Amino acid sequence: MPQSYLSIEQAKEAGREGTVVDLRGWVYRTRGSNKLVFLVLRDSTGIIQCVGSKDDLGEEVFKRSKELFIESSVTLSGTVHKDERAPGGFELHLNRIEAVKAAEPFPITKDQSEEFLREKRHLWLRSRKMNAILKVRSTVTGAIHEFFRGRGYYEFTPPIFTPNACEGGSTLFEVKYYDDVIYLTQSWQLYAEAAIFSLERIYDVSPTFRAEKSKTSRHLSEFWMAEMEAAWMGYREAAKVAMDEVRFITERVLERNRADLELLEADPSRLERALSKEWPMITYTEALGLLRDRGGLEVEWGKDLRTIEEEKLMEHFDTPVVIIQYPKEVMAFYKPVEPDAEAPGPVARCFDMLAPEGYGEIVGGSERDTDMDSIKKALEKQGEKVENYDWYLDLRRYGSVPHSGYGLGVERLISWLCKLDNIKDAIPFPRTMTRTFP
């Protein structure tokens, strides 16, 4: 066995031509005739075509190499050649090939359906498509840490089991907890609000669970949210941080994953175009005006923007757009009223960020209410028991300060960056209302 193996990416580096290299990986494709075998090798870095002739390999090895099924693990060695006939421009002329473990016939063939690929997701992860998405995903989560740490934020990890509802109880997953019942978190917010009195500026990237009965290509029951919470910060400033964050992540993906985006047919230039422009921040009331004047869509003031309205609105933009000051009535209890707004009714100090190309809401955030009485009233109105939130009210009793925060939907962002048809491809093992397997 050779001492050191190269990756396929390394084997294609300049200056390697004519040298003998050792590679290892998995069989991606095989083709052949009675004198030649073409075997495309795959590893985490890419693919390369390997050519073996009966003369070079010997009758026995040649025959066995032709019998290797797709996804067999192999080690091999050969000479690097530049060859226009090979996919990718390089190929390896084999002088040795050994199966580490011969595979059984691989169930995924060229005829595929979304449903079948999800059923075989544990194997489909090996596909070039999933490989590219997972690489982008790694860049995205890494960039989130880099962004916040570079700005003096602390990572703060919230509990996943929670006794409280926070955004209305209907969408919580109940979990048996010893002899009791508890819920899976659907937001870190209440705990983040406790932590800012210690750390002032915090962020996290963690799983979130929502039992919404949403059967769409934009919803998951388990997804990852990148959240931030900051003391002494207003909602407009938080919205600017969100825009900076999404910009930063997009830059990093363009730097590190250009080839992955191209493989996914997610034209990088559309992201470059978005980065080259200012991203608009408009009010809800202005958005309604836009819909009426440019879209011919009349929306009654006070109604939340639905999917159709959001899509219609985003037809006019090729960058993400932040919408601020939604009507107070449609917002959760913790969002305070903006007194200075020019609007037909009370509006909240809150914002959403919509992605272009129909990818919908990627960020939702707000300033948090610091007024004890209005929090209590809002909780009662939602049917919550105020005494369950007494610990949360303590945060208002002891040195309350203005503060804001937001949550970024990691899979929604990845969907936009990678131009995915379905959010279920943005996470390795999607969990939806009907899928918990594999």
Place this chain on the structure above:
RNA sequence: GCCGCAGUAGCUCAGUUGGCUAGAGCGUACGACUGUUAAUCGUAAGGCCAUCGGUUCGAAUCCGUUCUGCGGCGCCA
């Protein structure tokens, strides 16, 4: 919660107004082929037509039940 679509070979799909022994491609097995691009050519194996019930001389096909999956709306990230 509401609305729509689909279940036929391991996979992707045909299957006419109800009519003979249910078809193709891919994959698999065997064979042929010196440069293939998820090669090509030949042969073969492979089916409780999702389920239960009904109509009929006769049902993959028509009607109803149940189950499973997919998508849209609402809600959200």
